[in-house]
Amino acid sequence: MGKAEPGNIKAVKGILRWFELISGLKTNFNKSVLYSCCVSEEWRRMAAANLNCKSGEFPFTYLGMPIGDSMCRRKPWIPVIDNFNKKLAVWKAKSLSIGGRLTLLREKNEEQRLKEVLMSEIVLSSQPDQWSWNVDAANGYSVGKAYSMMVGQSRILEARICKKIWNKLNPTKVSCFGWRLLLNGLPTKSNLQKRGILLEEEESICSVCRRNVEDENHLFAQCNKIQELWMRCYKWWGISISLPNSISLLCEAHSQGIKKVVSADVWFFIFLVVTWSIWYTRNKIIHNS
Numbered sequence: 001m002g003k004a005e006p007g008n009i010k011a012v013k014g015i016l017r018w019f020e021l022i023s024g025l026k027t028n029f030n031k032s033v034l035y036s037c038c039v040s041e042e043w044r045r046m047a048a049a050n051l052n053c054k055s056g057e058f059p060f061t062y063l064g065m066p067i068g069d070s071m072c073r074r075k076p077w078i079p080v081i082d083n084f085n086k087k088l089a090v091w092k093a094k095s096l097s098i099g100g101r102l103t104l105l106r107e108k109n110e111e112q113r114l115k116e117v118l119m120s121e122i123v124l125s126s127q128p129d130q131w132s133w134n135v136d137a138a139n140g141y142s143v144g145k146a147y148s149m150m151v152g153q154s155r156i157l158e159a160r161i162c163k164k165i166w167n168k169l170n171p172t173k174v175s176c177f178g179w180r181l182l183l184n185g186l187p188t189k190s191n192l193q194k195r196g197i198l199l200e201e202e203e204s205i206c207s208v209c210r211r212n213v214e215d216e217n218h219l220f221a222q223c224n225k226i227q228e229l230w231m232r233c234y235k236w237w238g239i240s241i242s243l244p245n246s247i248s249l250l251c252e253a254h255s256q257g258i259k260k261v262v263s264a265d266v267w268f269f270i271f272l273v274v275t276w277s278i279w280y281t282r283n284k285i286i287h288n289s
């Protein structure tokens with residue numbers, strides 16, 4: 001081996017044959033290509049004919065990468081960059097985590113985002129333009145509907161709390177978690193059962209106390225072990241309050257600060273951190289026993 005001699009071509013063929021007998025993996029010479037360096041083109045063609053394969057020249061492309069070209073130059077990288085751009089263009093956003101999507105969204109050019117928002121709202125119609133009252137499109141505007149829209153507690157509460165959740169001081173993963181918690185979007189056992197992922201009744205039992213069905217209200221507010229945790233946390237801050245028994249009331253209780261003790265932002269941050277830690281520990285119990 002080592003020299004460009006006909007005997008060595010035979011040796012290579014023999015090695016590949018032995019490999020085939022040992023591993024059961026056959027070399028398809030018709031589909032193979034022989035490349036060479038430091039030998040004449042004529043010799044390479046002769047060797048390729050002996051091996052019953054094709055004769056190839058550098059540079060060639062293997063798995064999208066140019067092989068045998070000078071990678072210090074810009075030109076060989078152009079097909080690689082084009083390939084990346086092509087893949088990224090059809091990149092499915094759903095394969096990203098919520099945190100990843102948020103980062104991507106934040107990093108997008110503001111002008112581009114504005115354009116997208118404006119374009120998405122445009123609906124071309126052959127009809128003349130007219131005013132529409134979206135709250136009640138069928139019956140049109142009424143004072144009663146406008147009043148209920150303005151004082152609708154849930155809408156005001158949600159906007160106020162969403163603002164706190166998306167506070168820049170919160171770590172992204174905690175904000176994402178709080179947002180899902182508020183929208184009842186966490187994969188609690190109760191939610192998984194509703195989606196048909198957990199089918200057995202026993203599978204939906206709370207992993208912390210192993211007594212009740214695990215939904216958001218139970219896991220974060222009603223579970224006796226979790227209540228103990230909240231009480232310890234309040235005691236640590238020197239606060240004495242009765243514990244709300246639902247996640248929305250707990251969230252509401254943390255949305256305003258406590259005079260001379262803790263500011264509204266810190267108090268809400270504590271709510272997010274404690275609920276996030278409960279969720280983290282609950283996942284550890286389930287996945288790591």
Ligand SMILES: [Zn+2]
Binds near residue numbers: 218219
């Ligand atoms: Zn429990």
